[in-house]
């Protein structure tokens with residue numbers, strides 16, 4: 001029990017949680033979309049713009065040096081957070097989506113081949129699907145999609161069978177944003193590597209909930225967004241193994257990423273700058289460092305213990321609601337509860353929950369193929385963070401009951 | 409009853425309720441009285457884009473020179489919203505439809521649904537109804 005976080009104290013540092021909506025206390029259960037930010041993160045952003053703002057890697061002046069040092073220190077700190085071997089294996093992007101587009105684009109150029117094959121799963125977010133799909137479509141290739149089991153876990157037999165067809169790359173989510181399923185990315189990487197196939201892991205829904213050890217997973221690319229992990233919007237992380245990042249051509253061209261430019265030719269800067277064209281979101285990078293340090297201070301173990309309590313308690317309470325159906329019940333699933341009530345449209349349910357002060361997401365959650373796979377138009381999704389309480393899960397269940405009564 | 413009177417009536421009915429949930433309850437109840445679209449017309453052609461839920465809308469110009477709407481939705485709150493629009497706009501001439509300012513939406517507190525980023529498509533429904541009226545207006549003037 002000693003590992004549980006002091007949630008009441010934690011909540012004090014999240015000003016956004018202390019508000020009322022429609023006269024009711026806000027219950028924020030849309031953390032899969034984005035988390036609220038602790039004061040430390042908000043203050044870090046403020047501090048940057050108040051006292052440190054200058055463009056990086058460019059000036060000879062004091063402030064420029066200050067922000068450059070802070071930026072590079074943040075890179076080292078992100079590298080340490082996920083146990084990357086070297087800090088130049090960390091590339092800052094706008095988010096998960098940009099990071100995946102970067103790899104898909106540069107990998108396609110590097111491979112430069114006809115009929116490429118990409119292996120994904122049926123639970124991918126559009127961001128880890130469309131960039132690959134567009135590449136293979138344009139080159140007469142094939143998107144191979146590994147199916148799911150009824151509990152929402154990956155069908156490993158199917159995955160392994162597809163792997164035998166020797167795809168050019170595997171792109172898989174660490175945690176499903178709809179089902180909460182945690183994929184065995186370490187085992188997957190190991191069997192893909194045995195066939196010489198590189199692996200990209202989409203960690204957007206993992207980084208706020210579980211420790212990520214890049215060397216242990218051994219994947220070639222790992223990507224996540226700051227804003228889903230208590231950090232600011234507009235910053236994301238692309239981890240790439242040095243051998244890969246060295247090999248891949250740049251994604252965008254411009255300032256900062258060049259070594260020497262003439263009208264005839266350009267040589268590119270070294271890693272990580274080769275992949276960071278233009279002025280980055282410096283303030284957000286610094287605040288991301290603060291967000292990750294908030295997570296470490298709270299402790300992944302404590303976060304996971306509390307969030308698993310929330311999830312199983314939520315499941316237990318909601319399962320008493322008549323005609324409720326859950327999507328994603330794989331063992332060890334993350335802090336996401338996706339559900340529908342038979343005969344009730346998720347949009348109706350979400351609208352009434354909103355009026356009761358409860359923020360959930362409804363719809364396809366940017367995973368339309370998964371919805372097709374499940375044969376439903378969408379779900380209601382409650383996604384939890386470390387600052388949610390057991391009491392909020394009770395209020396969620398009460399509200400769902402009440403709304404269902406109105407809608408039947 | 410004129411379109412304006414229909415709007416006033418709706419405003420009055422909603423003013424009886426303070427609580428949001430009661431207002432939505434009323435909206436859901438009103439959706440049950442919607443002139444339901446003929447299953448024949450419940451096709452993709454009559455589907456309105458921009459909604460998280462599906463909305464089908466049909467319009468016909470009858471001999472009396474007035475436009476009659478029918479609709480349905482798989483979400484009951486959305487159906488309630490269309491039913492309000494139909495109460496105000498159905499059975500009116502194309503001119504009336506085009507000239508009606510739907511102020512009741514603001515007055516009953518559903519303005520938030522008018523935001524173009526809202527996924528229920530109230531804006532798209534209104535646009536579609538006015539578009540029908542425009543087409544019929546051209547027809548009647550020829």
Ligand SMILES: Cc1ncc(COP(=O)(O)O)c(C=O)c1O
Nearest residue numbers: 095096097125127177204205225
């Ligand atoms: C699994 C997964 N991948 C990718 C993304 C895209 O993240 P972003 O919009 O921050 O680029 C999300 C966000 O919803 C996600 O849940």
